[in-house]
Amino acid sequence: MNKSKFMLQQFTWPQFLLAAFVLSLVWYVGVVLIFYRKELKQFLSGGRRQKQNPEPLPHRWDADTEPIEDSNEETLMGEPQLPQGMTNVSMGGFGFAVSEDEKEEQFGLVPDVLEEIKSVFNILSKEDGNKKDFFSLMKLVSAKYPMIGSNPNIERINEYITDHAPFHLSAQELQDLWD
Incomplete structure (x- = not known):
């Protein structure tokens, strides 16, 4: 027992902190090499990671429907008009009126x-x-x-x-x- 107690007293705080830093560095380098290998290769090669817009998955109804056009694009005929007498209102903007008799x-x-x-x-x-x-x-x-x-x-x-x-x-x- 005395030998182990004596052996721990030989380490100083700077030596302990340096050992903890080195062991932590080895741990994180191992994690990066195992789990983030592709990203590391791309980073080291100097290439920037470009976000690729993945194509949407095909649906069974794609053949039957037309794609939705961007609403910001101007169309040749202009914006569609609502039928005469009809307007768009918010949910709180309408109610059901009853006549005086009702x-x-x-x-x-x-x-x-x-x-x-x-x-x-x-x-x-x-x-x-x-x-x-x-x-x-x-x-x-x-x-x-x-x-x-x-x-x-x-x-x-x-x-x-x-x-x-x-x-x-x-x-x-x-x-x-x-x-």
């Missing part, structure tokens, strides 16, 4: 009233209500929406009521609901 059907007085009527029919079915209960609940609805009687879609509302009511309602009774 907007009224989706959002507005009539759908709100129909929802209230649905809740009235739901209460009647749960509580086993009768025609008298229906009229008392509908008074609350007509009080909440006083202008519904003059709405042009009142026939649609009355039709919904007659289709879903568990009892018969006359035209006069339907008219009296909204007065």
Whole structure:
């Protein structure tokens, strides 16, 4: 043991660093010679490595299609025009507009009233209500929406009521609901 300890003390730091540098240099030269032989030959011969544009692989549809022309090239006939009335817009640049009638059907007085009527029919079915209960609940609805009687879609509302009511309602009774 003393001999090995004594032997390591004979090396100085500069000797150790020189040995590590030489061994690392030998390692990297070996890696370059094994893995990068072609590139080394090309570098030593003085030739610059030119990037070659590889040809695209053939596809089965190449015979059926025409190659795409560069869009920067000017053509004899000029740029293609869109059909009259059509324009290119970004994805956020368009939307689907609804007419005022459709907007009224989706959002507005009539759908709100129909929802209230649905809740009235739901209460009647749960509580086993009768025609008298229906009229008392509908008074609350007509009080909440006083202008519904003059709405042009009142026939649609009355039709919904007659289709879903568990009892018969006359035209006069339907008219009296909204007065």
